[in-house]
Amino acid sequence: MDFAFDARTEELRERLLAFMDTRVYPAEAVAREQREGLASPWDTPAVVEELKAEARRQGLWNLFLPDTEGGVGAGLGAGLTNLQYAPLAEITGRSPDLAPTALNCAAPDTGNMELLAQFGSEPQKKQWLEPLLAGEIRSAFAMTEPEVASSDATNVRTRIERDGDDYVVTGRKWYISGAMNPDCAVFIVMGKTDPDGADVRRRQSMILVPRDAPGVEVRRAMRVYGYEDHAHGGHAEVVFDGVRVPASNLVGEEGGGFAIAQARLGPGRIHHCMRLIGMAERAIELMCRRALSRTAFGRPLADQGVVGNWIADARVTVEQLRLLVLKTAWLMDTVGNRGAHTEIQAIKIATPRAVVGILDRAVQLHGAGGVSQDFPLAELWGAARTLQLADGPDEVHQRSLARRELSRYR
Template structure:
C-alpha cells in the first residue's frame, strides 16, 4: 500500500495550493461583503467574487476535479482526488464551489453521469458541469426517521406518461439558492415491493407546478447562506414526465448508496482541510497570546492539545487515504466497512480539533471574526449527514462480528471433533 502521490496528483496539488494562496484566501473577506449586498440573500453563486474565482479556476484547468469519468471531469481516481479535496477544505465556503467541486452538486453529477439517460445528461448534467446551474438532493423528511432511507414516505406515482410526486422534505442542502434549478427527489414508487426496492429517484425542476421551497433551516443559528442554505420543500401533486425517472423503478436505494461512497471521501478529506486550518490558527494563537506571564505555547495543557491534534489528524488522513486506495481497487462495496469507519471518525476527530482551537482563542473563537465557530457548526452536522454515527457503528460492528463467525464455528468444530 503506497500513498506516495503520482506526478499528476503532485502537479495538481502544487497548482491548487498556488490558486488558494493567490486567489482564494485573499477573497474570503470580499465574498462575505458580497453576500451582504445580494438582493436575494441565498444567491451566493451570483456574487462577483465567486464568478471571478470560477473563471480563474476554469482558466487554470482546476475544474470538475472530483468527477472520475471522462464526461467533463478530470478523470482522477479517488486516491488522486483525495488530497485535492483536503486542500479545498482550508477554505470550505469558497474553494469547493470555485472549482465546481461542492456538494450536493458533486453527488448529483455523479448520479447523472452513472445512471442518467442521454436526454437527462444533456438537459441537466451538461449545465451542472459547466457551472451554469446548481442542484439539490431531496431525501430527508421531517415525519420519519430518515437515517433509514427505507422509511421515506414521499410518493412517486405513475400517471400515464407522467409521475406525480407528493411529500415533504427538509434539510435539503443548497435548495435555497435560486440557481438550484433541479432537485433529485427520492420517494416510493412501490410501497409493497421488497424493502430496498420500494424507492426511486426522479428529476424535478425547481419551477415545476406544486413545488414550494418554504423556508431555510438554521444550524446552531447559522443559515449557511454562503452555500445555499438547507431548505424545507413541499411537493404537492407535482407532475413531471416519466422520462425524468433516474434508472428504473426500484433503483433509488441502490443509486443512493452509489452516490454516498465517493461523497464520503470528499466530505472527509475536506474536513481534514478544515482541521488543518484550525490547527494552523491554534499554533499561531498559542505563540502570540500571553496569559499569566507567558505565551500559551508554553502552557502544558496547550502543548498537549497541539500534540494530540497533530496525531489525530495524521491518523484520520491515513485512514481516509487507505479507504480511497481500497475503493479504487475493489469498488465501493468492497471498501464498505472502511467507508463507514471514516464517516464515523472524521467528524468526531475534526470536531475535537476545532473545540481545542476555539478554547485556545478564547472569546474570539466563538465570534464571527474567525472561521472556527461556523466550522464547528458545519462539522457537527456531518455526524447526521449521510446517516448518524450510531447507525454506521452498528453496521460496522455487525460486519466485524459476521466476519469472525465462520472462523469461530470452525474452531468450535475442531475442539469438539465434529
C-alpha cells in the same frame, strides 16, 4: 499501498495551493462583505463568480469526477482517481465556503453529477449533467423528511406515483442542501413508487424534478447551529404538492432508488472526510498562531502545557485520519465501493467526530474570538458537527460496521 503523490497529483496540488493563497483566502473577507449588500443572502457574491472563472481558466475545474474502470465520469471530469483527488479535496476544505464552489466541486452537486453520470439517461445527461458540469446551474438532493427517522431510508414517505406518461410527486422534505441557491434548477427526489412492496429496499425510486415545476414550494431556509450554510447553497424545507413530471425523468429503474443512493454516497464520503481534514489543518494553523501571539498569566499560551498537548494531539489525529481516508480511496479505486465498504463507514464515523474535537479545542484557545464571526472556527465547528448526521448518522454506520465484524464469528 503507496500513498506518495504521483506527478499529476503533485502538479495539481501546487497549482491549487497557489490558487488558494493568491485568490481564495483573500476573497473570504470580500465574499462576507459582498453578501451583506445582496438583496438575498442566497445570491452569489460577485467574487465567487470571479473565482470560478479563474479556476476554470487554470484547469482547476471538475476535479472530483473519477474516471474509473466502470466508466463513471469518463471524459467528463479531470479523469482523476479517488486517490488522486483526495489530497486536492483536503486543500479545498481549508476554505469550505468558497474553494469547493470555485472549483465546481461542491456538494450536493458533486454527488448529483456522479449519480447522473452513472445512472442518468442520455437525455437526462444532456439536460442536467452538462450544465452542472459547466457550472451554469446548481442542484439539490431531496431525501430527508421531518416526519420520519430518515436515517432509515426505508421510512421515506414521499410518494412518486405513476399516472399515464407522468409521475406525480407528493411529499415534504427538509434540510435539502442547495435548495436555497437561486441557481438551483433541479431536485433529485427520493420517494416511494411501491409503498407495499415485499422488499423494503425496492420500494424507493429517484426522479428529477425541475425547481420551477408547478407544485414545488421552497418553503423556508433551515439554519445549521444558527449559521446560514452558504457553502452548500443553503438547506431548505421543500414541499412537493402533486408535482407532475414526465416518466422519462425517473433515474434508473423503479425500485432502484436505494441502490442508487448507496452508490452516490461512497465517493461523497471521501470528499467530505478529506475536506474535514483540511478544516482540521486550518484549525491547527490558527491554534499555533494564536498560542504564539497571546500571553496569559505571565507566559505565552504556547508555553502552557495543556495548549501544547492540544496541538500535539491534533497533529497525531490528523495524520491518522488522513491515512485511513487515503487507504479507503485506494481501495475504492482498486476493488470498488463494495470492497471498501468497511473503510467507507470507518472514515464516516471517525473523521467528523475527531475533527469536531480539534475545532472545539481551537475555539477554546481563541476564547471569545473563537465563537465570533471574526474567525472561521465556530462556523467550521457547526459544519463538522453536522456531518455526524449527514449521509447517515454515526450510529447507523456503527450498527452496520458491527454487524459486518460480528458476522465473521457467528
